Amino acid sequence: MKSLVLEEKLKLSLRDFPIEEALGPRDVRIGIHTVGICGSDVHYYTHGGIGQFIVREPMILGHEASGTVTEVGAQVTNLKVGDRVCMEPGIPDPNSRASRLGMYNIDPAVRFWATPPVHGCLRPSVVHPADFTFKLPDNVSFAEAAMVEPLAVGVHAATKARVKPGDVALVQGAGPIGLVTALSALAAGCARVFLTDVDDTKLEIGASLSKAITTINVGKGDATAEILRQTEGWGVECVFECSGHPRAAGQVFDALCPGGVVVFVGIPVEPFHYDLGKAMVREARVEQIFRYAHVFPRCVGLIASGAIDVKPLITRKFAFEDSVHAFEVAATAPKGQVKMQIELP
Template identity: 75%
Template sequence: MESLVLERQHELSLRDFPIEGEETLGPRDVRIKLHTVGICGSDVHYYTHGRIGPFVVNAPMILGHEASGTVTEIGAEVTTLAVGDRVCMEPGVPDPNSRATRMGMYNVDPAVRFWATPPVHGILRPSCVHPEAFTFRLPDNVSFAEAAMVEPLAVGVHAATKARIRPGDRALVLGAGPIGLVTALSALAGGCAEVFVADLDAAKLEIAAGLSPAIRTIDVSRDDPAGTVLKATDGWGCEVVFEATGSAKAAAGVFAPLCPGGVVVMIGGQPEPISYDAGAAMVREARVENIFRYAHVFPRCVAMLASGAIDVKPLITRTFDFSESVRAFEVAASAPKGDVKMQIELPQ
């Protein structure tokens, strides 16, 4: 089937690509016609660098893992989905018998098969087969484009859950990219009274400010995030800091705006070891949480989109046709100012 293939670093092609063994429908699987696929930073990183940490692209690989579509066929034992259902899909499928999965931490199962993570192919292609257990029906008022945002939103919801937000907390999100902004929305949905969002990109900060009157933006080219937060909180600091930049410089300062007893949630992937101010953490009795993808949150995300508790539509800043997929990645790799989430629509 025609697919967007990462042939090797810096080389993409839209071509017919055989997917051996991955299209067989099992008794508890569903076949899905893809509709919308988001371009994730990890997809772009594989394109520009050919690897992410230990995951190396050693053979041609189909990209894409943020997706929505329509069920076209169901396995003999499927009971919760039917042909014609509009769905979104959780891209990581763990080993059900692994110790991590049995503990409920299936996202850190070393054997998890995650779309577009070598050697597993992604879903920038016409159709895929996926387990019923990781496929979620969409309410009528959730569009395919919104549904393709559930995967990144799940990261934000997982981060907010790990933070154990209490009603009235104040939070700082470092980074106004897709993950930073869905984290800000998730923090508000979780009960935060105010969320500060810090970034260098003024256009993204403008989008952030438009998401909620409870979001306050900080342009780090002009203002210090810690200083701004401390001034706004009478020197106390905020209860939660989310690090969503993946920048070692930003990560080194996560304790400065944090109040005593507060929590730091590390979201952004760090390619190298980072500086950690143990003294600053100690005097605050700070709690530090780390997240890897997400677990058990897809149904919550779908429910919040359906109810209007979270609106991700302003984050979708550009949409390409499937035929423009190579160009779409070239644009995404250029990191244009003001673009948050780019998506690709497949032919229907």
């Protein structure tokens, strides 16, 4: 079937690709409608790998998807042909120790779309386990449904932070993940979120999402001093590090209040150092997340209820036949663009 294929570093093609997937008794076949372009997809395109995951042979990209069920396996009872759905792209080994302990996202054997050597979903159809496929309410569009996957990262981060009603948070980085994390923190109960970045356009988008979001350009001023001023010297209860930038990651404790929590969300491109002494005098709790677990139904519910509005984050759409160009544009990190999506016919 025609697919968007990463042939090698910096070389994409839209071509027929030989891939056949048998429908198992607990699987569904899904006609793909919308796929979001994720930073990891772009990184595979521009660098040929992420950490230990190296593209060694042609691979189909894409993992943020929505579509329509076209076929169901013999044992599937929760879905039917015609259902509109979104899909959780990581498939763990259900018998692994991590999965049995409820941590299926960190199962070493997890198979995740568009993570070498597993093919992604930028193609007309996929076969996927029904247990990781979620029916959409009528008021959730395909575009919004394709945002469930990145939103899941933010909801998982807020869950790990154990946000309490009235908490104040700092989100470092106003990219797609930073923005959904800010929205998730507010939905979890934060009264206020400080959002930092160096891109004024992204900060403007962040500020437009909620009156409870206060933006600070860290390239133009001292964010820590401003946050401490606005919190009467106390600081914030939660810091979400979403930028992946070593300098930002190394400063996570500066604006943190005593007893606060830091959640590392963005994956740094290189090792970084932070001040353990600052963490100790605060008795800071430090958490990390890797993707998400057990949150997709929550994300669908948050979008359906209007508690979280992801529509302002969808800033550009491309037709499937323009997929190569879409990635070329995404690789330039254009200002003002948050989430770009590809629509299949």
